[in-house]
Amino acid sequence: MATVEDRKALVQEVLEAYPAKAKKSRSKHLNVTEADASDCGVKSNKKSVPGVMTTRGCAYAGAKGVVWGPVKDMIHISHGPVGCGYYSWSGRRNYYIGTTGVDTFGTMQFTSDFQERDIVFGGDKKLDKLIDELEVLFPLSKGTTIESECPVGLIGDDIEAVARKQAKKTGKPVVPVRCEGFRGVSQSLGHHIANDTVRDWVLPKADEYRQLPEGYEPGPYDVNIIGDYNIGGDAWPSRLLLEAIGLRVICQFSGDGTFNEVVMTPLAKMNLIHCYRSMNYICRFMEEKYQIPWLEYNFFGPTQIAKSLRKIAAQFDETIQAKAEEVIASFQPRMDAILDKYRARLEGKEVMMMVGGLRPRHVVPAFEDLGMKVIGTGYEFGHGDDYKRTADYVGEGTVIYDDVSGFEFEELAKKMKPDLIAAGIKEKYVFQKMALPFRQMHSWDYSGPYHGYEGFEVFARDMDMAINNPTWSLVNAPWAE
């Protein structure tokens, strides 16, 4: 059993490879948790060190790929050169229901495809014309967001002016999102910028834009699901649970969400937020502006689901609380069956995680439900408040790595020898070449959902499938042993 001191020594060893300046800077981002610490003790949300192979993306990825992109009935323009929109095209598995290209647009790529002349003369006219063309070809769209790419901010275009003009002309929302990739240090600022555009460009006109369901009366149980991006359908089992305990979900923002749902949000009695990192900003704003309280929940694994359902129900009356108990009880046999089957196969297995958003902490208890132990975790783009929250989730001696570099992650994994690594696509095959079982924790490795009780069943199956995959036993040739 490795002690805190052992692991600290191991972190030091890894840092030795860096040149002095980089070593100094990276050493603040790596730590080992001590007993009863209230924080993970790492710096975060700082600039990545050049050349070390960060896994981070950019503000555009956070704004277009995460926050706005899943709003299914709006058209999201990758404004600038062709690449950003191309690489992020249909890559995130934000499931939605709709007729793509007619009333929904989630798996399409819209771009202004900047050429050199647009850089020289500016792209505002092109943008203006482009929105005209969208109106002709996609009359059922519910509006447009403009996600600007690096050059747009550098050449001084005024996308806000175009947005104002076109919003007036089309009678639909046109939201300029200044998410150029060089802004901030990661995707995280893109989330914030996108949240701010909801605050500044959408909510002030919410009453005007909103179409209420026929006969809709605000009710005491109206809630919003905030920060679930419906990866592999995650938001749907979550919605199912909330509705089953008697709440009325009036908005999903943004997985499988619509623009109308976004403008429904101020009518809710409470914001229930799953991905705190990407959507806390708008929740805080709505709390201040509309006095809507917000509550974080965690729908990974039966322990946290039950805890979260009770926590949510406690905000409402006894009928809701009673239903929450019913729902938890009704799923218990299913969960017992799953745990029976998979604990036996996974007990004691050790995991290293590295993801974004909420997962580096939220998924820890789901692994623990399966008898597994998380020995290392870290965020791509977390902030101090994320690491503070993480301290409640992880045990003593957990290695914490913020904005881990490719080199650090490989070296730590070689030394710590986990049974499973749970990170992203860029890491997956590095570790699989080391014969280390791996699951993608951004895309659920094309599986899912992982949220809710039904999602946990899939999660358990998938973790077992990765670790107990029979091909690992084939890696070494028999004559080489």
Place this chain on the structure above:
Amino acid sequence: MTENTNPQVPANPSEPGKIQDHFDLFHTDTYQDLFEYKRQFEGAHDRDLVTETAEWTKSWEYREKNFSREALTINPAKACQPLGSLFVASGFEGTLPYSHGSQGCVAYFRTHLTRNYKEPFQAVSSSMTEDAAVFGGLNNLKNGLQNSYELYKPKMIALCTTCMAEVIGDDIGAFIQTAKNEELIPQELPVPAAHTPSFVGSHITGYDNMLVSILKTLTAGKKAETTNGKFNFNLGFDPYIGNLRELKRILGLFGIDYTILSDNSDTFDSPNTGEFKMYNGLTTLEEAGDSINAEGSFFFQKYTTPKTQDYITKEWAQKTYNFRPFGIKGTDEFLMALSAVTGKAIPQELQQERGRAVDAMTDSQAWIHGKRVALYGDPDHVFGITQFLLEMGAEPVHIVVTNSNPDFEAELREVLTNSPYGQEATIWGKKDLWHLRSLMFTEPVDLLIGNSYGKYLWRDTHTPLVRIGYPIFDRHHMHRYATLGYQGAINQFNWIVNTILDELDRKTIIPSKTDISFDLIR
């Protein structure tokens, strides 16, 4: 307001013990009801209006509106320059691709390549932010070069730029020299650099820019008095690593001494040994440096490599040859030229293979003959497929090339005009896959050939899709096969004919209705 009549959670899965993931779960009544209930909050359009509008998007009227677009691009079939730069750089020994500019770009390139090949792809970034936008990226580049050199110990760093570095005008040549002068990286470390903004050209342009820079860097001062007796080969932005291996096999059969300029076949297909090896580029720096002394250079993607070929012709005074060894005739021409240039006879084994390929094509030809085809992709890629389709008597109808150019179009048009099967074809240069959607609705075809993004056209128009191209994210292992040479011809028409036969089975699978033609023997 519809009441939520079904807020009950199913206490048990439909089949006890069966775990339902997204493929089944969301088709259950519980979730179908949930979607229906959710709909009232969505501000959704009337269903009839959606259906009506969907029909309208299939019309000639819509097509005309769609083709009058001037500013808007929808679903383009092109990526941007650095992707090609990273791709070509990764074929050289010990080479670390480096992207100078904002850091998000490199995350996208790595992700894209990794998803296609299911292989790791390692590359680094200067991680430039707002301060660099104001003061320039010199400090980021200096730190980035030093850190990446120390951590990853590359033999070469191949540096390309992102839009940001280009718009602010970073002088990368001078920056690299500064890093060397300050001894942050060794003077002798080759650091070829290419300007690769996304707003110029596409991924094939970036391929060319990086390749020419690598060759300039590595061959500097290497020109010898005599030639080395070798030939250089370059495949361009060809996603099929099977093609590199097939080419090497062919050259081995000939007994030709060669250098592949960028052999990334192991980069994108390295064995699982339980150990991660970061660098798998197979073209050694020494070989690449000596490529200046070769007898000549063969290129298989003319429109991907104009600058490289111009450089080789002018600066090296070396002869360049352009061939497209795809399909039977394309391969014949290549082999005859190889034989003529090297004075070596066409190996018996290849002659046998040719016979087998022609034999196999003849066996399947009846199913392919006269089939109307839509296809899209890079210029040279589309060229190779078109010439092969014509050989089989298939009729290319819509040919969409987003990153097209006039010379390519003229050359391909001539091929089409000269074939009885090319008469229906139109080359749609600079158009995108939303244009193609209109084309396929108004002038339907039997078959679509393209990358994974073609699956959305398959869904909408019900035209079966043969996946040939880049990227292919939703089928496994396609890149391992060759499309080049006689073996490649067999692979390609195997994919094509069996897609057609699968589609026929799907069409005839309803008992007592369509299964009259659900034939056992075809």
